[in-house]
Amino acid sequence: MCRARPTDKQRLVQLLQQKGAVVAVTGDGTNDAPALKAAQVGLSMGDGTSVAKEASDITIIDNSFSSITRAVMWGRSLYRNIQKFLLFQLTINVAACLIVLLGSLFGTESPLTITQMLWVNLIMDTFAAGALASLPPNERVMRDKPRKSGKDGDFIITRPMAYNIFGVGITFVVILMGLLIHFHADDGLTPHDLSWFFSFFVMLQFWNMFNAKAFMEGSSAFTNLKESKSFMFVALVIIVGQYLIVTFGGEMFNVIPLSLKDWGIIIGSSSLVLWVGELGRVFTAKRQ
Template sequence: MDDNFSTIINVAKWGRSVYINIQKFVQFQLTVNVVALMVNFVSAAFTGSAPLTIVQLLWVNLIMDTLGALALATEPPSDAMMRRPPVGRGDNFITKVMWRNITGQSIYQLLVLGILLFRGDSLLQMNNNDDLLNTFVFNTFVFCQVFNEVNSREMEKINVFSGMFSSWVFSAVVTATVVFQVILVELLGTFAGTVHLSGWLWLMSVLIGSFSLVVGALIKCIPISSGDASSDRHDGYQPIPTGPSAV
């Protein structure tokens, strides 16, 4: 520390960055938890078996906790954070904006995975191959989380790609997740309980997962009341009041 005023600004900026990054991680983690729990529970209740094996759930847990924390909690601060009003002591950590994003993404993923679980065999002509269907569901689920991780970079901004490649940790984590997912499905089938997927099924998994970006953009157009986000702004920030009206 020193007596330079810019140091105070940097401390405030990094403090806000840490707080917001933790919120991003919690939003991502809750979405993964809700979807994974509901998919396995509903499938077990109606079909008698869960589509995600223990090894697959451990991999999902690794994505959700370790890799998710590395990707989202290490995002560098931006000057735009200083335009945000300070967080009050009585403010909820999980804001209405976060609940909106969690709910929207969870609904989309549950609908898609539910259709695949109960109608995927006939839609994709898998000839009652349960192992193939479960592997495809698992692969699609993981890619939904990969793209939702990108979504979680910005809780309110529609442009989630801004500054993404300036964070080498985030880029490395996403790349590593995709690479290890390919290895898990294609090379570690006996260990992970997966089978080989054709190029078409891989493409379908990626496309379904990437649609989370579109869903995320649409969700962020839903206005939130009570000061969490302005109904006519989509940059994630509200101007700090100035002038006589602010007194």
């Protein structure tokens, strides 16, 4: 628009918004202020007037349009990483709560002690938060449509996330309850059985963390692992920490050491969670 008045620019923004568009406006002069204010995102230039900067949401210090693209990519990637963390955390919560609840209903002792649950919560709230929140930005997020804002805005937990949380969580509960019934059918729950159950529960969540990493990415969980150094470090901490707790935790964690054969079976069988997720992602990619 050549020689547009400030009100013309503002009206253009409002008409686009009425059509359902998410509008970003760049400007550097005082006459751009109404449009900058009306847009969902107002972007002023670093060498622009103070009026334009006050009316805008973001100031582009280096006056480069490529900075806008990078900012959007980082913002969307961070939002996606938060969704991945919530997916991982809520899946554990669903599984843990149902296991404790069903154990109480069936009149059996809780298979997870308080100290064991503290370790699980440490994995959820600290390690997993650091691992999933620090994943590098992915350019694929630039293909996504803008999220709705305001009263009708998109909730951070989407429908596919909810299906995944409850579907995977309930599947874990069925597997774990089957394991408890198998152990209990022999001669009750022994310390070895409880240690095995605790380790299997943690390893299920460990492999599911890789599935959470790949959620909504359209690629394998092993993609960009070299760039995800924080993620790999946290994964190593969880494995080593679990081994040390079971081997040396003793009465504090109500565990006894497991043999290498036990660890092999636990890690191998629980990793099916990851491979099933990988197969699902392959079929989804082919369908798209």
